[in-house]
Each structure stands twice: as structure tokens, then as C-alpha cells.
Amino acid sequence: MGDxxxxxxxxxxxxxDLARLETLLAWLDGLPPEAVTGDARLCLVKATTLQExxxxxxxxxxxxxxxxxxxxxxLLAGPASVASRVAASRAINQYFLGDVSGIAETARxxxxxxxxxxxxxxxxxxxxxxxxxxxxxxxRIAAALLDEAVTSTEGSGHSLALIHALGWCAVxxxxxxxxxRADRMLNDTEALLRSETGLTEYFGMxxxxxxxxxxxxxxxxxxxxxxxxxxxxxxxxxxxxxFDLCYGLLTHxxxxxxxxxxxAATDMLRExxxxxxxxxDPGVLPELxxxxxxxxxxxxxxxxxxxxxxxxxxxxxxxxxxxxTDLTQREIxxxxxxxxxxxxxxxxxxKLDVATRPDAVSRARELRxx
Numbered sequence: 001m002g003d004x005x006x007x008x009x010x011x012x013x014x015x016x017d018l019a020r021l022e023t024l025l026a027w028l029d030g031l032p033p034e035a036v037t038g039d040a041r042l043c044l045v046k047a048t049t050l051q052e053x054x055x056x057x058x059x060x061x062x063x064x065x066x067x068x069x070x071x072x073x074x075l076l077a078g079p080a081s082v083a084s085r086v087a088a089s090r091a092i093n094q095y096f097l098g099d100v101s102g103i104a105e106t107a108r109x110x111x112x113x114x115x116x117x118x119x120x121x122x123x124x125x126x127x128x129x130x131x132x133x134x135x136x137x138x139x140r141i142a143a144a145l146l147d148e149a150v151t152s153t154e155g156s157g158h159s160l161a162l163i164h165a166l167g168w169c170a171v172x173x174x175x176x177x178x179x180x181r182a183d184r185m186l187n188d189t190e191a192l193l194r195s196e197t198g199l200t201e202y203f204g205m206x207x208x209x210x211x212x213x214x215x216x217x218x219x220x221x222x223x224x225x226x227x228x229x230x231x232x233x234x235x236x237x238x239x240x241x242x243f244d245l246c247y248g249l250l251t252h253x254x255x256x257x258x259x260x261x262x263x264a265a266t267d268m269l270r271e272x273x274x275x276x277x278x279x280x281d282p283g284v285l286p287e288l289x290x291x292x293x294x295x296x297x298x299x300x301x302x303x304x305x306x307x308x309x310x311x312x313x314x315x316x317x318x319x320x321x322x323x324x325t326d327l328t329q330r331e332i333x334x335x336x337x338x339x340x341x342x343x344x345x346x347x348x349x350x351k352l353d354v355a356t357r358p359d360a361v362s363r364a365r366e367l368r369x370x
Contacts, residue, residue: 098242098279103132123153135283167207203239
């Protein structure tokens, strides 16, 4: 076996940054099984590589082996280091499973356990934790964590991790109204792409495109935003990155609605909702999808629970609000000073896919229209 394990440990990050994931797995498979299972460093390298190719269940098994394996070497300096690195890799697993609370429960104690250490593993923890905090509804706290993740990742020499951290950092700063800060993050991303070839097709680039689309939307440049967001969601699908895809889709749907393409917006919101439902814990993503649905007045059908193509008119929304009161249909007509309430009620029932007034009110509340 010779120096093969040490060579793998020396060059694994470089191989990953060159997208040579299958080659890296082949190197590990070429070692005697006991050589990998007995070395927590190699177990962790195998686990994190399996994650990148979507083999999450296998990655979990290698994480268990890492926790049992021998310590030592530069990657794992002691018990705390083993625990934090296993936690980092578990947080990555939970990221791909779409588990906001799971990431927080894993990452927070690991970061408290070891405030310093290997830049790569600590940056992975910070990035995943920052995303979970953002999707938990705490944008400013998330921004600070992701700023720290970027700083840590810059020292790790891991370009793939840095691209992903920069993208999410830009998204969060854009979300909390710090467009200039987000733009600087994206400029750093573009500089990295100029110096590192082969990163443009990596799924972790998805959020940089989404952030750029979000900034372009804010400037009213919807056609350019449309292109950036299309690229972002395409890359997110490649990595089965549920958080990235869902957030990208709901942002893209909003832009499509602004361009007047309601059918495309409907389809994107349908996929965004389905993606959120596939998450173990999607955090606030379902609320964000519903917010875009309300903004575009795209109403989900009861049967499919996906955005319905027809939207309620302003007059129908006025009627709907009064249907939730004790007023009779005649009194509603008098209150709104028009005598076509019956026609509007019939249309509301059709669009909400209900048959009675109580059901219409219940459905509207479910959709947050009331």
C-alpha cells in the first residue's frame, strides 16, 4: 500500500476542485478496506466525496466509520477535531436532505466544541449552518455566519466550497437589502472563476447565478435576471440541492411573473412547492413560495395543491374578504355598491375549487389570501 493513503490525503481537495470525484473514489476503492475504515481521515474524505455524487446513504455509513476510526494525522488533531469534522460532514448530508433543523442541531454544538481548526471542515460547518439559519428566518444572523464562512473558506484552498459559500452569502445579503455587499461577493466569485478553470459547471455555482438574478431584478433588468436565474436553477438540479433549487425557482417565478409569463411562473412555483415538500425540514421555504403565489395572485388547486393558472381579480378579492364576515350576499353587494355579487361568488368558487361559502373562506385562509 505504501504511501497511497497519504497521497490521497494530500491531493483529495485538488482532485475535487478538478471535479475528479469518480477518480477520487477509485483511489479509495483501490486501498484495502481496513486501511480506509481504520483511518478517520480517509473515511471522511470518502464520505464527503460520496455526498458530492449524490450517494447520501453510503456517505452516512462512512461517517459512522469515521467516528469509530483511529485519530491522528494533520487532518484530525484530536477527539474534538474528529467530532467537528464528522459533524461537518453530517451537516452536509442534512443539507442535501433539506433538513434545516437537523443542520442546526448538528452544526451549532460542533462550532461551540471547536472554535478553530481545519479551514475546510470549519468552513463547511459555517456555510451549512448559515444557510439553515437563513432558512429558519434569521437573515442578519445568517449573513454574519456566511461572511465568516467565506473568510474561513478562502484559507482552505478549496475552490468548490468557496464558490458555494460566496453564492449563498450574496443571496442572503441581497435578501436583507445589502445589494452592494452582495455585488462584492459576486465580483469575488467572478474573479475566482477567471483564475480557476472548470468551476462553471459545478452545482455549487447555482446560488451565485441566483444572487445575480435577484440583484438584476431589483434594478428592473428582468430579461437579464431571467437568464441568470435559468442558469442557477439548471445547476441546482445537477446537484440535487433542494434548498438551492427551491429558492432559485421561487425567485425565477417572481421574475417570470414580472415579464408577464404567468404560465412559466405557475410551473416554477409548482416545482418549488414540490421541492420544499421533499425536504426533511424546509424551514421558511413554503412560506416564501406562498408569498410569491400571493404576489402573483396564482391560486393553488385543491386537487394538486399547486398554483392554479387563473387568478382572482381585484373585485373578486373584495368579495372574498366579505365572504369571511357575517354579511349576507345581498349586504355584500350593498357594501361594495354593485349587484353582480352572485357572478363573482360563482367565479371565486370555481377558481378556489370549492362548492360552499365556508369552504371558500377556509381555502382562502389556507392560501393566505385572507
